[in-house]
Amino acid sequence: MTIEFETPKPIVQTQFVLKTVAEEMMRAKSRYFDEHEHEIPWDYIEFMHTAMKAMGVGSLAPKEKSNGGEESKEKRPPIAYQMLATQMEMLSWGDAGMYLITPGGGLGAAAVQAAGTPEQKAKFLARFVEEKPTMGAMCMTEAGAGSDTSSIRTRAVLDEKNNEWVLNGEKIFVTSGDKSITEYEKLGKGFIVVWASIDPSAGRAGMRSFVVESGTPGVKVTKLEHKLGIRVSDTASISLVDARVPFDHILGSPTVEKTTTGFKGAMATFDATRPLVAAAGLGVARAALEFLKEKLAENGVQIRYGVPRQKLTNIEREVIDCEIMLKSAWLMVLKAVWMADNKKHNALESSMSKVKAGDVGTKITQKAVEILGPLGYSREFLLEKWFRDAKITDIYEGTGQINRLVVARQILGYSGAELR
Amino acid sequence: MYSFEPSEEQKMLIDAVGKYAVNDLRPAAREAEEGRLLPPKLVAKGWELGVLQASIPEAYGGFGDRSAVTGALAGEELAFGDLAGAIAVGTPNLFALPILLGGTEEQKQEYLPKVIEGNWTPYTSALIEFAFDFDPLALKTTATLKGDGYIISGEKAYVPFAKEAEAMIVYAALEGVTQGFVVSKGAAGLSVSDEAEKMLGLNALPTYRVKLDGVKVPKANRIGGDSGFDFERVLASMRVANAAAAVGVARAAFDYARDYAKEREAFGVKIAQKQAIAFMLAEMRTEIEAMRLLMWEAAWKLDTVKDDAFIEAYLASTGAADMAMMVTDRAVQILGGHGYIREHPVEMWMREGRGFAMFTGFTMV
Numbered sequence: 105m106t107i108e109f110e111t112p113k114p115i116v117q118t119q120f121v122l123k124t125v126a127e128e129m130m131r132a133k134s135r136y137f138d139e140h141e142h143e144i145p146w147d148y149i150e151f152m153h154t155a156m157k158a159m160g161v162g163s164l165a166p167k168e169k170s171n172g173g174e175e176s177k178e179k180r181p182p183i184a185y186q187m188l189a190t191q192m193e194m195l196s197w198g199d200a201g202m203y204l205i206t207p208g209g210g211l212g213a214a215a216v217q218a219a220g221t222p223e224q225k226a227k228f229l230a231r232f233v234e235e236k237p238t239m240g241a242m243c244m245t246e247a248g249a250g251s252d253t254s255s256i257r258t259r260a261v262l263d264e265k266n267n268e269w270v271l272n273g274e275k276i277f278v279t280s281g282d283k284s285i286t287e288y289e290k291l292g293k294g295f296i297v298v299w300a301s302i303d304p305s306a307g308r309a310g311m312r313s314f315v316v317e318s319g320t321p322g323v324k325v326t327k328l329e330h331k332l333g334i335r336v337s338d339t340a341s342i343s344l345v346d347a348r349v350p351f352d353h354i355l356g357s358p359t360v361e362k363t364t365t366g367f368k369g370a371m372a373t374f375d376a377t378r379p380l381v382a383a384a385g386l387g388v389a390r391a392a393l394e395f396l397k398e399k400l401a402e403n404g405v406q407i408r409y410g411v412p413r414q415k416l417t418n419i420e421r422e423v424i425d426c427e428i429m430l431k432s433a434w435l436m437v438l439k440a441v442w443m444a445d446n447k448k449h450n451a452l453e454s455s456m457s458k459v460k461a462g463d464v465g466t467k468i469t470q471k472a473v474e475i476l477g478p479l480g481y482s483r484e485f486l487l488e489k490w491f492r493d494a495k496i497t498d499i500y501e502g503t504g505q506i507n508r509l510v511v512a513r514q515i516l517g518y519s520g521a522e523l524r
Numbered sequence: 525m526y527s528f529e530p531s532e533e534q535k536m537l538i539d540a541v542g543k544y545a546v547n548d549l550r551p552a553a554r555e556a557e558e559g560r561l562l563p564p565k566l567v568a569k570g571w572e573l574g575v576l577q578a579s580i581p582e583a584y585g586g587f588g589d590r591s592a593v594t595g596a597l598a599g600e601e602l603a604f605g606d607l608a609g610a611i612a613v614g615t616p617n618l619f620a621l622p623i624l625l626g627g628t629e630e631q632k633q634e635y636l637p638k639v640i641e642g643n644w645t646p647y648t649s650a651l652i653e654f655a656f657d658f659d660p661l662a663l664k665t666t667a668t669l670k671g672d673g674y675i676i677s678g679e680k681a682y683v684p685f686a687k688e689a690e691a692m693i694v695y696a697a698l699e700g701v702t703q704g705f706v707v708s709k710g711a712a713g714l715s716v717s718d719e720a721e722k723m724l725g726l727n728a729l730p731t732y733r734v735k736l737d738g739v740k741v742p743k744a745n746r747i748g749g750d751s752g753f754d755f756e757r758v759l760a761s762m763r764v765a766n767a768a769a770a771v772g773v774a775r776a777a778f779d780y781a782r783d784y785a786k787e788r789e790a791f792g793v794k795i796a797q798k799q800a801i802a803f804m805l806a807e808m809r810t811e812i813e814a815m816r817l818l819m820w821e822a823a824w825k826l827d828t829v830k831d832d833a834f835i836e837a838y839l840a841s842t843g844a845a846d847m848a849m850m851v852t853d854r855a856v857q858i859l860g861g862h863g864y865i866r867e868h869p870v871e872m873w874m875r876e877g878r879g880f881a882m883f884t885g886f887t888m889v
Binding site for chain 2: 105108110111112183186409410412414415424427431432439442443453459505508511518522523524
């Protein structure tokens with residue numbers, strides 16, 4: 105091992121390609137879809153699906169195995185999560201809302217990837233590289249259960265006669281929920297991963313997640329939210345009324361043990377996805393900081409790096425502080441995904457990267473709007489949109505406060521009972 | 525590739541340095557601070573770890589190659605033990621490394637073996653000037669070419685071990701550009717203050733004011749010879765070292781506050797079980813990690829000679845200085861009244877924490 109910061113070549117190439125996508129397919133449409141909430145950017149969805157299939161990137165679907173006869177390539181260090189983080193950062197730099205509706209399975213696929221059996225992965229993930237773009241989503245939050253996932257009321261009952269799970273409940277704040285569960289002609293058959301209890305008396309130990317496919321009777325979108333930012337991404341409420349799914353759609357063990365292993369196993373999804381969400385937030389922050397520096401430069405304000413702080417103007421100090429925040433936050437993301445790629449336990453690093461990105465994303469965008477004054481506040485530029493978009497990073501995938509709690513428990517060696 | 529794990533060799537170094545820091549430096553720190561004296565034996569023992577020696581090639585008496593990353597890892601560990609001790613052990617770096625990085629072959633041959641072969645010997649450098657807007661790239665101390673040598677005039681402050689130093693590198697503006705000059709003990713026109721400076725922190729470290737009143741040095745004493753050397757690279761290395769030390773001190777304060785919070789009870793629970801305290805600790809740990817990674821990247825960029833290494837080192841140093849202030853301040857806060865009492869080390873770390881905003885020039889990797 106060593107300490108190294110050279111961006112792997114495949115990542116550099118991907119960044120290069122995605123930057124063009126971000127500029128031409130995303131930024132060019134950002135304002136329109138921000139102002140036409142709930143319209144669907146089909147051009148982007150179809151383009152991304154075709155492009156990603158051609159490039160073989162961005163999907164968690166199992167790769168086809170190469171012919172056994174041929175000598176496989178020299179074994180390289182794994183970079184799948186590093187690649188994903190970089191992609192999300194760049195696409196969010198383009199448009200954080202649009203990135204969320206990039207086909208490829210989203211958090212739904214990530215949940216299957218993290219907690220599914222090999223058979224489940226084969227069954228559920230293959231669809232994301234088929235002909236039509238296909239979406240996946242995760243249904244966790246309920247009206248009465250946000251970060252406190254152990255209060256989830258949705259129930260899953262096993263119908264032993266038919267060997268099916270019967271789900272009942274009401275989920276809210278489902279990112280891409282509509283495109284994953286509603287049948288659209290232009291989309292393939294998606295799915296949502298629904299969190300439910302198979303034994304409410306067991307608390308967290310009874311919590312499981314289930315794959316619910318699009319077209320399942322009893323499942324429907326009841327509401328699309330109107331939001332502060334990331335408006336092009338649909339945020340759905342989904343009701344499940346006697347929704348039946350096959351027995352093998354449960355992710356994790358169907359039996360309830362005394363321990364919370366099952367729950368923790370499923371929560372491991374978050375160790376994998378938190379740094380990715382952090383990466384997305386930092387893409388927005390980078391967009392804002394670059395815009396700020398560009399506008400300052402246009403107005404003849406140069407940032408003098410290397411000069412003692414006592415000699416800097418306030419604007420220079422602010423910009424330099426933003427750079428420090430952004431660079432260091434990005435390195436935290438990289439470390440967390442590097443650990444994931446190398447199968448190292450990253451619960452601490454993962455949550456720290458999310459804490460940091462939530463802070464940094466909001467601070468940098470807020471600072472940029474402040475410094476640019478009338479320019480920053482105007483809808484003539486996208487900066488005010490990024491200010492609105494960035495805030496979500498500190499909220500979804502565990503609020504900044506929940507992630508602080510996770511970090512604190514890790515560093516103190518406390519259980520959930522010891523530090524509530 | 526990205527990779528975030530030190531090599532086996534680096535881990536061994538961290539381990540050895542870490543043991544010295546925790547078992548030797550830390551226990552001696554308070555007494556040294558109050559008595560304004562670091563035991564020479566303590567410094568000698570740290571020197572024997574061979575951190576600097578391992579950065580100098582065999583041709584000049586050492587046994588390795590310089591790596592800013594390795595130096596930064598060692599620097600963080602030393603500072604984790606005690607900052608004053610860390611700076612003292614590393615003071616000869618301030619003389620040797622600029623020569624290694626920018627010196628002529630003759631200068632390397634002449635000076636490096638002297639510094640690193642044998643016991644810890646005070647060789648140092650004089651960079652900081654006593655002005656609120658002190659700027660390493662716009663020094664008030666000047667050097668002027670005259671005949672077969674340079675005339676140096678000006679005043680330096682915070683020069684570690686200046687009183688005993690065999691020789692020091694004095695940084696001065698030569699036609700507006702910062703350059704380094706070797707000035708030997710007893711040079712005519714060189715005077716060192718009688719008393720060591722009294723500072724907010726670092727009282728165990730003897731630093732002095734140095735006055736240069738038309739000190740004349742031969743042309744051969746300019747680092748890099750007639751064409752000089754790239755000071756920005758040296759400055760970047762100083763900044764990385766400053767960031768590494770800041771991370772080390774912050775880590776010390778964090779660990780101490782965390783352990784205290786897990787022991788101390790209030791209202792029937794450990795105070796660490798209160799979110800008000802737990803969240804402070806979570807943020808401290810997060811910021812330490814952030815600046816440590818930025819510092820690592822800056823060090824790596826120095827080693828791999830990246831174009832933006834200079835900027836990155838500046839960002840790392842600036843960010844780490846703020847971080848160290850925040851973390852050490854919170855450590856005191858978590859201990860409450862006890863944090864304010866000199867029986868605990870956190871108040872000392874807090875005083876050191878503010879210093880990283882100006883310590884550039886004290887350490888180098």
